[in-house]
Amino acid sequence: MIRTCDELVDLRNSLSAQRDGNSRYVAVCGGTGCRALGSEGVFGALESEIKKQGMDDQVTLKMTGCPGFCEKGPLVLVLPEGLSYQGVKVEDVPDLVSKTLVGGEIVESLLYADPTTDEKIAYESEIPFYARQRPQLLGMNSRLDPTSITDYIALEGYVALSKVLSGMSPDDVIEEVTKAGLRGRGGAGFPTGAKWRITRDVPGDVKYVICNADEGDPGAFMDRAMVEGNPHRLLEGMLIGGHAIGAAKGFVYVRAEYPLAAEHLRIAIGQAREYGLLGGNILGSGFDFDIEIVLGAGAFVCGEETALMASIEGRTGEPRPRPPYPSVSGLWGKPTNINNVKTWSNVPIIIEGGAEQYAQTGTERSKGTKIFSLVGKINNTGLVEVPIGTTLRELIFDVGGGIPGGKEFKAVQIGGPSGGCIPKEHLDTPIDYESLTALGAMMGSGGMVVCDEDICMVDLARYFMTFVQEESCGKCVPCRLGTRAMLEVLTRITEGEGQVGDIEYLEELAQQIKQSSLCGLGQTAPNPVLSTIMNFRDEYEAHIHDGRCPSHACKPLIHYSIDLEKCTGCGRCLHDCPAGAISGAKKEPHSIDPEVCVKCGSCYELCKFEAVLVE
Amino acid sequence: MITLTIDDQEVKALEGSSLLEAARENGIEIPTLCYHEALEPYGSCRLCVVEVETPRGPRLVASCVYPAEEGAVVKTNSEMVRRSRRMTAELLLAAAPHAKVIQELAAEMGVQEPRVSLSDNDCILCGLCVRACKEIVGANAISLVSRGFTKEVSPPFEIGSNSCVGCTTCVFVCPTGAIKLEDVLGNKSVHTWETDFRTRACKVCGDHYLAPEFAADLEKSLSEGEA
Numbered sequence: 001m002i003r004t005c006d007e008l009v010d011l012r013n014s015l016s017a018q019r020d021g022n023s024r025y026v027a028v029c030g031g032t033g034c035r036a037l038g039s040e041g042v043f044g045a046l047e048s049e050i051k052k053q054g055m056d057d058q059v060t061l062k063m064t065g066c067p068g069f070c071e072k073g074p075l076v077l078v079l080p081e082g083l084s085y086q087g088v089k090v091e092d093v094p095d096l097v098s099k100t101l102v103g104g105e106i107v108e109s110l111l112y113a114d115p116t117t118d119e120k121i122a123y124e125s126e127i128p129f130y131a132r133q134r135p136q137l138l139g140m141n142s143r144l145d146p147t148s149i150t151d152y153i154a155l156e157g158y159v160a161l162s163k164v165l166s167g168m169s170p171d172d173v174i175e176e177v178t179k180a181g182l183r184g185r186g187g188a189g190f191p192t193g194a195k196w197r198i199t200r201d202v203p204g205d206v207k208y209v210i211c212n213a214d215e216g217d218p219g220a221f222m223d224r225a226m227v228e229g230n231p232h233r234l235l236e237g238m239l240i241g242g243h244a245i246g247a248a249k250g251f252v253y254v255r256a257e258y259p260l261a262a263e264h265l266r267i268a269i270g271q272a273r274e275y276g277l278l279g280g281n282i283l284g285s286g287f288d289f290d291i292e293i294v295l296g297a298g299a300f301v302c303g304e305e306t307a308l309m310a311s312i313e314g315r316t317g318e319p320r321p322r323p324p325y326p327s328v329s330g331l332w333g334k335p336t337n338i339n340n341v342k343t344w345s346n347v348p349i350i351i352e353g354g355a356e357q358y359a360q361t362g363t364e365r366s367k368g369t370k371i372f373s374l375v376g377k378i379n380n381t382g383l384v385e386v387p388i389g390t391t392l393r394e395l396i397f398d399v400g401g402g403i404p405g406g407k408e409f410k411a412v413q414i415g416g417p418s419g420g421c422i423p424k425e426h427l428d429t430p431i432d433y434e435s436l437t438a439l440g441a442m443m444g445s446g447g448m449v450v451c452d453e454d455i456c457m458v459d460l461a462r463y464f465m466t467f468v469q470e471e472s473c474g475k476c477v478p479c480r481l482g483t484r485a486m487l488e489v490l491t492r493i494t495e496g497e498g499q500v501g502d503i504e505y506l507e508e509l510a511q512q513i514k515q516s517s518l519c520g521l522g523q524t525a526p527n528p529v530l531s532t533i534m535n536f537r538d539e540y541e542a543h544i545h546d547g548r549c550p551s552h553a554c555k556p557l558i559h560y561s562i563d564l565e566k567c568t569g570c571g572r573c574l575h576d577c578p579a580g581a582i583s584g585a586k587k588e589p590h591s592i593d594p595e596v597c598v599k600c601g602s603c604y605e606l607c608k609f610e611a612v613l614v615e
Numbered sequence: 616m617i618t619l620t621i622d623d624q625e626v627k628a629l630e631g632s633s634l635l636e637a638a639r640e641n642g643i644e645i646p647t648l649c650y651h652e653a654l655e656p657y658g659s660c661r662l663c664v665v666e667v668e669t670p671r672g673p674r675l676v677a678s679c680v681y682p683a684e685e686g687a688v689v690k691t692n693s694e695m696v697r698r699s700r701r702m703t704a705e706l707l708l709a710a711a712p713h714a715k716v717i718q719e720l721a722a723e724m725g726v727q728e729p730r731v732s733l734s735d736n737d738c739i740l741c742g743l744c745v746r747a748c749k750e751i752v753g754a755n756a757i758s759l760v761s762r763g764f765t766k767e768v769s770p771p772f773e774i775g776s777n778s779c780v781g782c783t784t785c786v787f788v789c790p791t792g793a794i795k796l797e798d799v800l801g802n803k804s805v806h807t808w809e810t811d812f813r814t815r816a817c818k819v820c821g822d823h824y825l826a827p828e829f830a831a832d833l834e835k836s837l838s839e840g841e842a
Contacts, residue, residue, distance in 0.1 A: 321658045321680040474766030476659050481706035481733060484764045488731045505730055512702040515675045516661045
């Protein structure tokens, strides 16, 4: 139990003394991604192998949070030198321990290899994926065990809280956050300080703060990594926010599909209570604050703040009209401030280093860093944290390593179902809230789905519309029926049944859905369609007017044939065709029966002579 | 009282009233489907959208749930409003092509034929039945379940609900006739919810008029009211 700020300092000093910066420290990524690839097995093997080779008194082994490079997991980081081992399997462990931990050598086979030169890179800081990042938020993930409050305290954790409780008034805190220029990381980018100010100024004895951890955009998983990897920083941010706003109670609304995040959060809350960092009279300051976890039941719409609050209250997760805004009448009718995981987690960084230092990163109007999840057709799948204002080109090609298989970059879908597709002409756009909105996308939670030349933009729009019409709460007509109507039209276009006037009908529907829907889900749902029409109208027209899918992705619009000049009659395609649609004698040109062909594309991919044609 | 401008006309309204109430009080008609004066507004049909001036330009809001504010400038029949209503009517017609009220509404808005066909279900999920059952009857026998296009009104677990007192308020408030009541010799059945109940016959005229459960419920709430 820590009773005062001084006691916290004493504890930190004694903990830091125990953590010798020069000693061996092995961090195994325990994020959901690496666990799925077997990192728990690797951790267990390391534990017993280290013991077996008599190194257990010289090596600290930790299961940590996610450093971001999910593509190459399971990840093992060896400190102090910063050696990065990737794709580590249980059978690699004996070598890893004997060569690196005992012998001080590097295991070449576990190193990152540059995809173009095949050159091995040993140190995390030199791998291009990491070298270009500024991991203010994610950086701590591989340095601590998320289930250990002492790890967090030893690494300056709760310094910001003690700074606040020992001498900053709520107004000072709000002023600092305002000066830092922090904007809501949930997507809309509302200035955080101003939001806190509004809730603080509303009269009322009981106020609440909420953390929205109901991350649901397809392809976005940064909040998961933050809660799994560093739950105490989130708690610390909420504590500081609670003090500033005048709340004694906070809720974290985390989706039940994130069991590990919820578990780490539960452990962290338990420890914080035990250490006196949650509860009554925190650090002797007279400030009372506690946090409760609420599990979401899998509805995307519960990420919308009014639906989220309804869900916490135990009602159906349906949005309600605003006004009244949550800052005036939120949870159980009380003034409530809702921020996203990343927003809350930025707060201790601002307080600890000061607003001026924080505001040095970013652009004129958008300060700090932003985490993006890079997924889709990209070499380095994972989480990346860069200063706001980094260009798309840097993010996708320098950090993300470009497009696999020598394919062309076509577009990047940013901001999930509320966002849009940005084509290659805009690759040099610095990413911030305003620039993305101007391009018909939005910052959103930061999901980036990279598309190569094989992705059909109409089909992509259809995918997102399938998602939103399913996840619409169904309350209001424009969203429930409008998104369904858009899906019907998009489906008929991708099936070759598009009609003249469909593009205009989609635009008309989109405009009405945006204008008339009740909540943010409906008001942004048409964006993926509008932005693809804006940037790839020719693809829509090719489907409708020419019955052609330029990316060869929409099956009903393509057909396969064999170039008789090029076909050597090797029989490979004939042998592998799952439908038995290919015929021909050995060493004679083959042919495809279009009636039988299921358009799976396997012949096209298999043919070594480029004899299979797709139109 | 507050003063605001609706359709270029300066009007007075009670503080705390919605834009819809303010308009209707002043004889300005706004179409609605999910609104009923006896029930909490829900804001789902979006037919009652009106255009309000904001610092960021004109914006559509649902008048049934949007507060009337001092100095507000509102248009209930602008081009922006008409276009939105027309699309809403077209979507409703695409989903409930056989509901008479929807056909009439669509015709009024100038919608001929919907450009897609979505379903053939008279229920438009306005939620009037659910709210009436909850707020007026207090039975909570039905609610809105599921999401998106699969959303529907249903008793718990789609089985006839014990909470239903057979008052048939839901049948009465339903604007499209989607809730069907069958009445055969004192046996009533709301087969939309798979609920059956017997009705009591009047001692004088012999007409069946009330389910015993409803009578008991009514007696109970009346005596509570007295106490």
